[in-house]
Every structure is written in C-alpha cells, then in structure tokens.
Amino acid sequence: MDVFNQTDLFSTDEVRKTEFDLPGADVTLFENFFSKEESDRLYTSLLNNTNWEQDQLLIYGKEIDLPRITAWYGDSNADESYATTKSKALPWTEDLLFIKKRIEKEVDVKFTRCLLNYYRNGEDSVNWHRDYNGEERKNTVISSVTFGATRPFQLKHATRKDLKRIDIPMVHGSLLIMQGATQENWLHKIPKTTKKILPRINLTFRWVS
Numbered sequence: 001m002d003v004f005n006q007t008d009l010f011s012t013d014e015v016r017k018t019e020f021d022l023p024g025a026d027v028t029l030f031e032n033f034f035s036k037e038e039s040d041r042l043y044t045s046l047l048n049n050t051n052w053e054q055d056q057l058l059i060y061g062k063e064i065d066l067p068r069i070t071a072w073y074g075d076s077n078a079d080e081s082y083a084t085t086k087s088k089a090l091p092w093t094e095d096l097l098f099i100k101k102r103i104e105k106e107v108d109v110k111f112t113r114c115l116l117n118y119y120r121n122g123e124d125s126v127n128w129h130r131d132y133n134g135e136e137r138k139n140t141v142i143s144s145v146t147f148g149a150t151r152p153f154q155l156k157h158a159t160r161k162d163l164k165r166i167d168i169p170m171v172h173g174s175l176l177i178m179q180g181a182t183q184e185n186w187l188h189k190i191p192k193t194t195k196k197i198l199p200r201i202n203l204t205f206r207w208v209s
C-alpha cells in the first residue's frame with residue numbers, strides 16, 4: 001500500500017521533532033515517529049481489528065450520531081468514568097501495546113487508556129473541545145498518534161483572542177504530545193473538509209494524575 005504519504009523532506013527512518021512555542025501550553029510533534037512500513041501495517045490492522053462503535057451525543061434531548069466512530073481500550077482497572085461510551089474500555093490489544101510501549105520510551109508516563117477515532121471521510125470531524133474537566137484537566141499527558149490521511153489538528157487559546165490559531169498537519173505515523181497546562185488553556189479541533197480525502201485513524205493515549 002502506498003496511499004498515505006509521510007513527507008518527501010526527510011528520509012523515512014528519521015524522526016523529526018517540533019516543539020511549539022505556545023503560551024500556557026506544552027505541545028510537541030514527532031513526525032515519522034512510526035516508519036512508513038509500521039504505519040501502513042498499523043493502519044490496516046487497527047482499521048480491521050478495532051471494535052468500532054457509532055456513539056451518540058445528547059443534544060437538546062435528541063440523540064445525534066457523533067461525526068466519527070470510536071472505541072475505548074485500557075487497563076482493566078482504569079476508572080470507568082473516563083470513558084464517554086456506554087461500554088467499558090476493552091483490554092489492550094497487541095497493536096495498542098506495541099504503540100503504547102514505543103510512546104512510553106519517549107514520555108515517562110504509563111498510559112492507562114486509549115480512545116480511538118476513525119474519521120471515514122472529510123465529513124467526519126471533532127469540534128472545539130478540551131480533554132477532561134475540572135481538576136483532571138490540570139495535569140494530563142495526552143499522546144496522540146495518527147495513521148492515514150493528513151488532517152490539520154487545530155489549536156486555539158481558550159480566552160486570548162490576540163493569539164492566532166495554529167494548524168498542525170498530522171501526517172501518517174506522527175505523534176503529538178500535549179501536556180502541562182495545554183488542556184486548561186487551549187482548545188483543539190479536527191475540522192470538516194469538502195476535499196476528497198482518505199480515512200484517518202487517531203489514537204489518544206491518556207493519563208490523569
């Protein structure tokens with residue numbers, strides 16, 4: 001399969017690290033964190049072997065399908081309240097443990113949960129939000145891994161209108177780490193697009209102190 005491009009700018013075995021200088025946020029991008037071969041294999045395997053579910057959102061008493069399909073996996077003893085789905089987190093799979101171990105070499109955190117999002121086409125999206133609420137928001141580490149189509153990951157400050165929104169293109173095999181006060185101060189989003197694009201799988205490995 002050669003449908004998902006990482007980039008032509010650097011060789012396929014080189015990881016490129018970018019730290020974003022955002023007030024009140026700690027955001028780091030690793031492009032090519034997974035090689036092209038690993039990313040192609042993981043994309044196909046996750047697509048076929050994940051227990052994807054169409055979850056609903058309650059808006060004014062009406063159940064609306066989320067514009068993406070999702071799945072929760074994690075430690076069997078992880079607090080269930082972190083899951084927004086009706087179902088309990090499923091036990092880690094071999095693919096997820098492979099990805100999690102690789103990330104944990106980079107970030108000194110043992111992740112307890114993972115939310116998988118599958119964006120089938122440009123109509124699938126996630127609107128402006130912050131991960132977690134209240135106290136939990138204050139000290140989280142979120143490691144976000146992407147396989148498939150490149151979509152912009154947008155970040156905007158929660159209150160400061162003088163700061164520009166930033167768009168981070170998350171390419172096949174990239175890892176984005178958000179930690180410190182990022183969730184307190186910044187919101188994030190994956191916008192819809194009318195462009196004809198291939199699907200994208202995103203995994204957010206989560207941990208709350």
Ligand SMILES: O=C(O)CCC(=O)C(=O)O
Binds near residue numbers: 126144188204
């Ligand atoms: O797909 C992404 O990159 C982000 C997903 C996300 O923000 C979430 O599920 O909370």
Ligand SMILES: [Mn+2]
Binds near residue numbers: 129130131188
């Ligand atoms: Mn999020």
